[in-house]
Amino acid sequence: xxxxxxxxxxxxxxxxxxxxxxxxxxxxxxxxxxxxxxxxxxxxxxxxxxxxxxxxxxxxxxxxxxxxxxxxxxxxxxxxxxxxxxxxxxxxxxxxxxxxxxxxxxxxxxxxxxxxxxxxxxxxxxxxxxxxxxxxxxxxxxx
Amino acid sequence: xxxxxxxxxxxxxxxxxxxxxxxxxxxxxxxxxxxxxxxxxxxxxxxxxxxxxxxxxxxxxxxxxxxxxxxxxxxxxxxxxxxxxxxxxxxxxxxxxxxxxxxxxxxxxxxxxxxxxxxxxxxxxxxxxxx
Numbered sequence: 001x002x003x004x005x006x007x008x009x010x011x012x013x014x015x016x017x018x019x020x021x022x023x024x025x026x027x028x029x030x031x032x033x034x035x036x037x038x039x040x041x042x043x044x045x046x047x048x049x050x051x052x053x054x055x056x057x058x059x060x061x062x063x064x065x066x067x068x069x070x071x072x073x074x075x076x077x078x079x080x081x082x083x084x085x086x087x088x089x090x091x092x093x094x095x096x097x098x099x100x101x102x103x104x105x106x107x108x109x110x111x112x113x114x115x116x117x118x119x120x121x122x123x124x125x126x127x128x129x130x131x132x133x134x135x136x137x138x139x140x141x142x143x
Numbered sequence: 144x145x146x147x148x149x150x151x152x153x154x155x156x157x158x159x160x161x162x163x164x165x166x167x168x169x170x171x172x173x174x175x176x177x178x179x180x181x182x183x184x185x186x187x188x189x190x191x192x193x194x195x196x197x198x199x200x201x202x203x204x205x206x207x208x209x210x211x212x213x214x215x216x217x218x219x220x221x222x223x224x225x226x227x228x229x230x231x232x233x234x235x236x237x238x239x240x241x242x243x244x245x246x247x248x249x250x251x252x253x254x255x256x257x258x259x260x261x262x263x264x265x266x267x268x269x270x271x272x273x274x
Contacts (some may be wrong), residue, residue, distance in 0.1 A: 003149040004234040011243050015250045023250060034242060076172035078236070083228040086230075105243065109149050112235040 005111035010104045017094040017101045021068035024092050048073065061087075069094055077110070086112050148227060154203040155228035163188055164196050171206065171220040178215045 013020055023029035036048030041062065042048075048060040064072035072091040080086060088109040095102045102139035158164045166186050174185070179197055181192035194205060197218055200206045211217030224270055 003152060007234065007237055007239055009239045009243060011247065013247055013250055019250060020246075029249075033245040045186060077230055077233050079233045080226055084226065093231055099238055103243070103246075105239055107237060107239070112230070123179050 003111045006106060006108035007110075008104070008106050010102060012097055012100060012102055014100040015090065017068040017096055020094055020101045020103055021071070024071050025039075025065070026069075063089065064091065074109075148230075150248065151204075151224050151227045152231045155205065156222050158200060158203060158205050161196070163192065164200060167196055167200065168220060169207065171218060176209065176211070176219040177215045178211055178217050180215070182218075 006092055023033060025042050027038045029039050030040065030048070030050060035058070036053045037051040038048065040046070040048035040060075044063055044065055048062060050058040050060065058075055060073040060075045062071075062073050064070050067116065070091065070093055072089060074087040074089050076082075077084070077086050077088055086109070088107050090105065090107045093104040093106075095104070110112040158168065163186075166188075167182055170182055176208055177185075179190055179194045182193045186193065197206060197208075201208055201218070203224070205221055206218045207221050208216050209219055217219075
């Protein structure tokens with residue numbers, strides 16, 4: 001299918017998981033490589049905010065915190081209206097690899113149905129659209 | 144993955160691939176709902192050609208026809224399909240390679256660049272694309 005629902009990247013870094021974990025989950029770490037400023041309340045349901053000097057701001061909702069293996073959050077889909085409820089889910093997985101870390105990032109949920117398509121699909125098939133949605137929606141429903 | 148989402152995005156990109164349809168959509172976006180006659184007055188194309196393109200755009204769900212003044216049909220831009228196309232573009236524009244490169248630089252302590260360099264890179268291709 002041509003519509004990219006998920007982005008997957010794996011990189012090997014020459015640093016132990018604890019150091020990578022700190023870069024991903026602390027305000028100091030995030031502001032050093034991701035945003036220009038960062039705040040984070042590191043617990044499921046906590047919020048984080050990244051700010052770039054060009055004025056962009058990202059509001060993250062922390063979803064998974066399993067130190068030092070898994071860190072997950074959801075955020076708004078860039079380009080959609082501010083009040084659009086759709087969000088993508090980003091999950092970092094850290095795995096020891098020799099003296100370093102294999103870091104995997106998966107961002108999923110780009111191919112969620114918009115609201116009116118939900119309605120259309122629902123009207124046409126009472127089995128519902130939920131079963132057809134990607135794992136992000138299932139994940140959010142379960143939360 | 145729902146099959147219709149790709150079909151919706153495809154229709155948006157097909158619509159945008161034609162300069163006349165781009166002009167019609169741009170006009171509806173900037174000026175609001177308009178009749179085929181209104182659009183013919185604004186664009187360098189015949190009313191007939193505009194009507195043909197509007198029919199195609201309505202069929203694709205990119206504009207909706209509604210009753211205007213004096214029983215004229217007025218066309219209004221429908222934003223939902225555009226938002227689906229934006230989802231597609233957001234996935235293409237998300238620069239995890241840039242972000243992960245910056246992370247590696249940071250971990251390697253190679254990130255000790257002058258502050259001005261870092262600020263200059265923000266959101267300009269060197270770093271992560273802001274969400």
